[in-house]
Amino acid sequence: MSGANENSAIETAWCPGCGNFHILEALEHALDTLGTDRRRLVLVSGIGQAAKLPHYAKANVFNGLHGRALPAATGIKMANKKLLVLITSGDGDMYGEGGNHLVHAMRRNIGVKAFVHNNQVYGLTKGQASPTSEPGFVTKVQVDGVLSAPFNPLALAVTLGVSFVARSSAVIPDHLQTMMQEAIRAKGFALLDILQPCVTFNKVNTYKWYRDRVKELPKNHDPRDRDQALAAAMTWGDEIPVGVIYRGARPAFEDAHPILSGAPLVNAFTQTPP
Numbered sequence: 001m002s003g004a005n006e007n008s009a010i011e012t013a014w015c016p017g018c019g020n021f022h023i024l025e026a027l028e029h030a031l032d033t034l035g036t037d038r039r040r041l042v043l044v045s046g047i048g049q050a051a052k053l054p055h056y057a058k059a060n061v062f063n064g065l066h067g068r069a070l071p072a073a074t075g076i077k078m079a080n081k082k083l084l085v086l087i088t089s090g091d092g093d094m095y096g097e098g099g100n101h102l103v104h105a106m107r108r109n110i111g112v113k114a115f116v117h118n119n120q121v122y123g124l125t126k127g128q129a130s131p132t133s134e135p136g137f138v139t140k141v142q143v144d145g146v147l148s149a150p151f152n153p154l155a156l157a158v159t160l161g162v163s164f165v166a167r168s169s170a171v172i173p174d175h176l177q178t179m180m181q182e183a184i185r186a187k188g189f190a191l192l193d194i195l196q197p198c199v200t201f202n203k204v205n206t207y208k209w210y211r212d213r214v215k216e217l218p219k220n221h222d223p224r225d226r227d228q229a230l231a232a233a234m235t236w237g238d239e240i241p242v243g244v245i246y247r248g249a250r251p252a253f254e255d256a257h258p259i260l261s262g263a264p265l266v267n268a269f270t271q272t273p274p
Contacts, residue, residue, distance in 0.1 A: 010056055014049060019170035019196030023117055024053055026173050027088070030180035041084045044073040046098060048124045050090035050117035067097025070105045073112045080266040081111065081254040084184065091118040095131040095151050102153070106160040109188040111252040115180065116153070116191070117170075119198035120205050127201035137204060153193055154233035158226060158246045163188030165229065165246035170196035171210045175242060182244060188252035195240070210240075217243035224249070 014020050031041070041059040045051035047066035054061040064072045069087045077085045087094070094102060094116045105112065121139070122128040128141045131151040138145050157165040164186035168176040176194065183190035195214065197207050221243070222228050229246035254260040 012056055013052055015200050017197075017199040018049070019119060019198070020050060020053060020117060022170040022173050023050075023088075023115070023176065023194055023196060024056055026170075026177040027053070027115070027180060028057065030177045030184065033177070034181055034184060036084065036184075040082065041086065042073075042076055044069050044076065044085060044087045044112075045089045046093040048090040048093045048122075050088060050119075050123075051093055053088040053117075067093055067099075067101065069093065070098055070101035070112070070114070074105060074108075074110050077110055077112050077254060078260060078265065080264045081260060082264055085112045086184070087112060087114045087116075089114075089116065090123070090130075091116060091120065091132045092122045092130045095153055099131070099151070103156070103160075106157055106162045106189055106191075108253040109162055109248070109250050111163075111188050111254050113183050113186075113190040114192065115183070116193050117196050118193050119196045119202055120150075121198050121202040123198050123201055134204075139201075152233065153191060154245055155230060157189075157191045158229045158233050161226075161248045161250055162191060162246075163248045163250065163252065164190035164192075164244070165223075165233070165248075166191070166244045167193045167195070167240075167242045169210050169214050169242060170194060171207055172214060172242070175216070179242075179244070186247075187255070188248065188250060195242075213238060213240045214242045215239045217241045217245070223247040 038058050043054035043059045044062045045054050046069040062072050069089045073085050073087050120132045127139050129139050129146045133146045136145040166179045168179040183192045223244045223246050232241045232245045
């Protein structure tokens with residue numbers, strides 16, 4: 001059940017030139033390349049421009065409250081671990097309103113995949129600074145510039161030892177598609193931080209800004225070495241490393257839990273015909 005190119009006639013709510021278009025296209029191609037059965041795919045999101053992506057894809061969809069994508073995704077995965085549960089939401093939704101849920105999903109290492117559209121600004125609510133906005137970033141709300149240090153989701157994920165941590169960008173769609181495939185294949189929690197331009201509200205972190213800075217990790221980078229991974233996660237500036245930053249060794253929550261390790265819980269509520 002292919003989904004690629006089937007949504008071309010759908011009118012989206014995104015601005016022309018939005019990085020979300022590249023992310024949607026990369027996701028469709030990644031799913032088709034993996035031969036994903038769309039009937040077993042659940043796309044979960046919260047609120048925001050990025051959170052609208054499931055509306056334009058061919059999948060089962062749960063569109064929840066702002067910052068509450070992870071609790072819904074966790075419940076779905078626990079009920080039926082055979083489903084591919086994939087979150088597509090933005091940096092404000094996942095790292096701001098959903099920050100506490102993110103910490104505990106990482107701690108559990110629950111087998112959901114979080115694809116976070118990180119444009120370093122709130123797009124839906126018209127341009128406020130987000131948790132990943134850099135100091136000095138001026139908005140209509142932060143008129144003197146952002147004062148707080150940006151949130152580093154990759155460093156948090158490495159520290160908590162989740163199964164898979166990676167970064168890519170909407171400006172390198174082939175690389176992004178590969179990272180999506182790697183994240184989907186991973187056992188346990190997967191975080192893919194996707195740097196993307198917001199052409200309307202972020203005039204600093206533009207397509208050119210990202211293209212000038214994103215660099216693939218060196219070939220000798222060992223994603224199973226936590227020290228190397230943490231160093232890569234902390235690197236930001238003239239060069240921003242992209243690729244598989246960390247691969248953890250902990251079992252997925254649903255494989256380690258004594259109840260969830262057997263047949264899917266949903267089977268207990270499914271009556272088998274005589």
